[in-house]
Amino acid sequence: MSYRRNNIKQQPCEVIVGAQCGNAVLRGAHVYVPGIVSASKFMKGGDVVSVYSDIKGKCKKGAKEFDGTKIFLGNGISELSRKEIFSRLPELKGVGVRMTDPVYLSPSFDNVLPSYLFLQNLPSAVVSHVLDPQPGEKILDLCAAPGGKTTHIAALMHDQGEVIALDKISNKVEKIKQNALLLGLNSIRAFCFDGTKALKLDMVKDTDGEPPFLPESFDRILLDAPCSGLGQRPNMACTWTLKEVTSYQPLQRKLFTVAAELLKPGGVLVYSTCTVTLAENEEQVAWALKTLPHLQLQRQDPQVGGEGMLGAGLSSEQLKRLQRFDPCVVPSQDSDTGSLRDARIEDTMWLANKDCIGFFIAKFVKCKST
Structure with missing residues (x-):
């Protein structure tokens, strides 16, 4: 099903997501913009970022940093800058961070022979x-x-x-x-x-x-x-x-x-x-x-x-x-x-x-x- 990787180097640039988005990332998803709660003030499109989940819901929307309880989900590439994400909400809905090194390797079969396959547990x-x-x-x-x-x-x-x-x-x-x-x-x-x-x-x-x-x-x-x-x-x-x-x-x-x-x-x-x-x-x-x-x-x-x-x-x-x-x-x-x-x-x-x-x-x- 999946296995945990413990040797991923955490990056200075951080993205905080909500608990629901975090669970989706653990199971193989990328980070979509509506799930992003916070991003480092210097984040640009193309940056390597570390993604964390705020499981207690304490992070304020649009915050530039968060020191509360958070769980590391892995690293990815930011598709957008911080300004693009938070200045265009709530209409922005695409991928915000494309995960490249997730903590759990959960293979995705999205759009693989879609007229023949439907992924199930x-x-x-x-x-x-x-x-x-x-x-x-x-x-x-x-x-x-x-x-x-x-x-x-x-x-x-x-x-x-x-x-x-x-x-x-x-x-x-x-x-x-x-x-x-x-x-x-x-x-x-x-x-x-x-x-x-x-x-x-x-x-x-x-x-x-x-x-x-x-x-x-x-x-x-x-x-x-x-x-x-x-x-x-x-x-x-x-x-x-x-x-x-x-x-x-x-x-x-x-x-x-x-x-x-x-x-x-x-x-x-x-x-x-x-x-x-x-x-x-x-x-x-x-x-x-x-x-x-x-x-x-x-x-x-x-x-x-x-x-x-x-x-x-x-x-x-x-x-x-x-x-x-x-x-x-x-x-x-x-x-x-x-x-x-x-x-x-x-x-x-x-x-x-x-x-x-x-x-x-x-x-x-x-x-x-x-």
């Missing part, structure tokens, strides 16, 4: 296979942006059927449409719509095929829920408060309830997050099994990650039906990588957990009416 790719969409089905991706799973689902269906993608943010929905067009996928229909309101409460016949939808409209639903994102890595530091982390649970339950209503009897619902907290993962599964009794927890295929975590009151058998990618708790193991091709999948699961983001997957089937 391993767990994100596993999710679509667990959902197992079939040609001719009607699939809902309830929280779809940025659309990697949406396009993967359509590809697995051989672009035969219908994939409905919903997201609340209009520019992200446009990005989903652009990716579908770029990849030549005609089965995707994307809408700017709040997933918590996707259930049509009145029983008037649905004639337009747009959200909201009648109950039991979909063969399979992916709920890749909004979450605290604590599984994303590399990361500078945990800047979330306990209140912020726990705020996601009610929203996830609203979406869970809507998804269960929209699913056909016998249909498949896959719930996933890119976080590692018990409250957003195993506790949500336990809540769903208790509150939505028509949902049954299922085994997953493929099963690449580890089993679920104790603490939510789930049985040992139920934990085995969950899939958790959690690199921080997987012990390092000595292994002959040359023999991996001959090893059983259960013997090599630790490898998948060792170099990916933190992630969680649960699969349910809706009981048919009796």
Whole structure:
């Protein structure tokens, strides 16, 4: 995935960026102008600069120097002078610093065969296979942006059927449409719509095929829920408060309830997050099994990650039906990588957990009416 480099010489000319921009840089991005908070007063275009992240948000916009808490992200070449950056904000949006020596070497595949490739983390790719969409089905991706799973689902269906993608943010929905067009996928229909309101409460016949939808409209639903994102890595530091982390649970339950209503009897619902907290993962599964009794927890295929975590009151058998990618708790193991091709999948699961983001997957089937 990436590895840290500790021998980069820091430069006298500094650029300070916000925490969100800093995380993007750690994962392979350049520094874009809107993310720049401060720059040295003598910075010119073409200068070699050191980039730091202000993780506590204490640096004032436009400051010429900053002595607060900051994390070194690497070196790059400034595309603009300090004056050009701060005199033309907020309309300036291009690259401000092109990273040449980042602390983490995270390879970028942007614009590499864009009509053929869509970069995904391993767990994100596993999710679509667990959902197992079939040609001719009607699939809902309830929280779809940025659309990697949406396009993967359509590809697995051989672009035969219908994939409905919903997201609340209009520019992200446009990005989903652009990716579908770029990849030549005609089965995707994307809408700017709040997933918590996707259930049509009145029983008037649905004639337009747009959200909201009648109950039991979909063969399979992916709920890749909004979450605290604590599984994303590399990361500078945990800047979330306990209140912020726990705020996601009610929203996830609203979406869970809507998804269960929209699913056909016998249909498949896959719930996933890119976080590692018990409250957003195993506790949500336990809540769903208790509150939505028509949902049954299922085994997953493929099963690449580890089993679920104790603490939510789930049985040992139920934990085995969950899939958790959690690199921080997987012990390092000595292994002959040359023999991996001959090893059983259960013997090599630790490898998948060792170099990916933190992630969680649960699969349910809706009981048919009796």
